[in-house]
Amino acid sequence: MMENDLALSDQGSDAGSEEVLTPAELINKLEEAWLNEKFAPELLESKSEIIECVMEQLNHMEQNLQRARAGDLKISFHHMEIERIRYMLSSYLRSRLIKIEKFFPHVLEKEKTRGEGEPPCLSPEEFAFAKEYTANTETLLKSVALRHMPPNLQAVDLVKLVPKPNLDSFVFLKVKEHQENILVEPESDEQSEYAIDMEVGSQHLIRYRTIAPLVASGAVNLI
Structure with a gap:
């Protein structure tokens, strides 16, 4: 129908x-x-x-x-x-x-x-x-x-x-489009910024601020 x-x-x-x-x-x-x-x-x-x-x-x-x-x-x-x-x-x-x-x-x-x-x-x-x-x-x-x-x-x-909204909160996501060199902020002062690749279909727990543009573009979905 x-x-x-x-x-x-x-x-x-x-x-x-x-x-x-x-x-x-x-x-x-x-x-x-x-x-x-x-x-x-x-x-x-x-x-x-x-x-x-x-x-x-x-x-x-x-x-x-x-x-x-x-x-x-x-x-x-x-x-x-x-x-x-x-x-x-x-x-x-x-x-x-x-x-x-x-x-x-x-x-x-x-x-x-x-x-x-x-x-x-x-x-x-x-x-x-x-x-x-x-x-x-x-x-x-x-x-x-x-x-x-x-x-x-x-x-x-x-x-x-x-x-304000807490953009530093962590979210689960599923990747729809392959992404390379996504910069991830360190969780403590002892760590340094690093980059990750995200394969299609993979799932991640990551800070929202990092992937907000990817949510807006539809490259990833929150789950």
């Missing part, structure tokens, strides 16, 4: 180019985005197009189920697949919402300083939510400061007040 191919615009190619995906490939991309977002310590690039295509595909699958004959044994399996996709989708969106609430000033600062051509970290809806959350937090903190703090301590700097 997943017959229609879907097209995603390819941001890494020439303007107007599209990547045509089968439904199975689309769901694989959703799963990769979900796991990467779940295990990355920072908010990753928004995958709005994938989310929109998955929701379109879910509607298509549900319409097919409504037309299926009663008693068809395949119906229960398709219901299970729909629920699996819905779970990944909701978990992905929930993970992003939690990070936005936890790191909102840093997320907005990163979005404001994003270079030309860089993909956005926030969807338009997430950006609106982050701005509203920031405004409400500032209002609350300023009202508390006015009542309980001396005038010279009433200024609120959320970027300094709210902790």
